Amino acid sequence: MDDGYNIIERIKQSLTINLPGELAQLKMTPSFRGELISNFKNHNQIRNSAVLIALFPFNDKICTLLIKRPVYNGVHSGQVSFPGGKFDESDITLENTALRETYEEVGINSNSIELLGSITPLFIPVSNTKVVPYLGLLKELPKLLLNSREVDYTITVPLLDLKNSETIKEKTLTIRNKKIIAPYYDVQNEFVWGATAMIISELTELY
Secondary structure, eight states, rough: SHOOOOOOOHHHHTSSSSSOHHHHHTTTTTTTTTHHHHTTOOEEEEEEEEEEEEEEETEEEEEEEEEOOOOSSSSTOOOOEOEEEOOOOOOOHHHHHHHHHHHHHHOOGGGEEEEEEEOOOOETTTTEEEEEEEEEEESSSHHHHHHHTSEEEEEEHHHHHTTTTGGEEEEEEETEEEEEEEEEEEEEEEEEHHHHHHHHHHTTTOO
């Protein structure tokens, strides 16, 4: 295994001290984010959400799980993200939101997840949400049961691949008739950008 025990221990230790925070997230920030935030006016309507960064051994490497969203009429159509979604009052806590959404989207039972903690919350202006990323440890990746309305397919990514500088690239996009620069992770030929890339940027500094 790719020194998996030490990777997990470093992550656990990092969660007990000052987190890398916004400085780490900013490394993967699209060029239009500052403008979106400065123009944002619906602060009283921000919705809470949570995602799960699952950590598990696979093919002798410590990996995490990403999902590919289906194409639909929405701002996150077709994007790559971590399992997760919006807070529901029945969840009581955002930890429960992350666990519930993960079960609903990919079928991982919460009983098999050891929650380690959370990293820095991230505001997503295009969907008016604040997301809290939680880290959860699994002994193995169980057989997945995908919700086809939420997930097109999954991507299993070794953590050390995310620290490889060759995976970090930039792309010019046209959004709302504006050209923007979007840093992204090239993960198995998947375009991982935006909030997910910002979360990954902080995650990689934990280990």
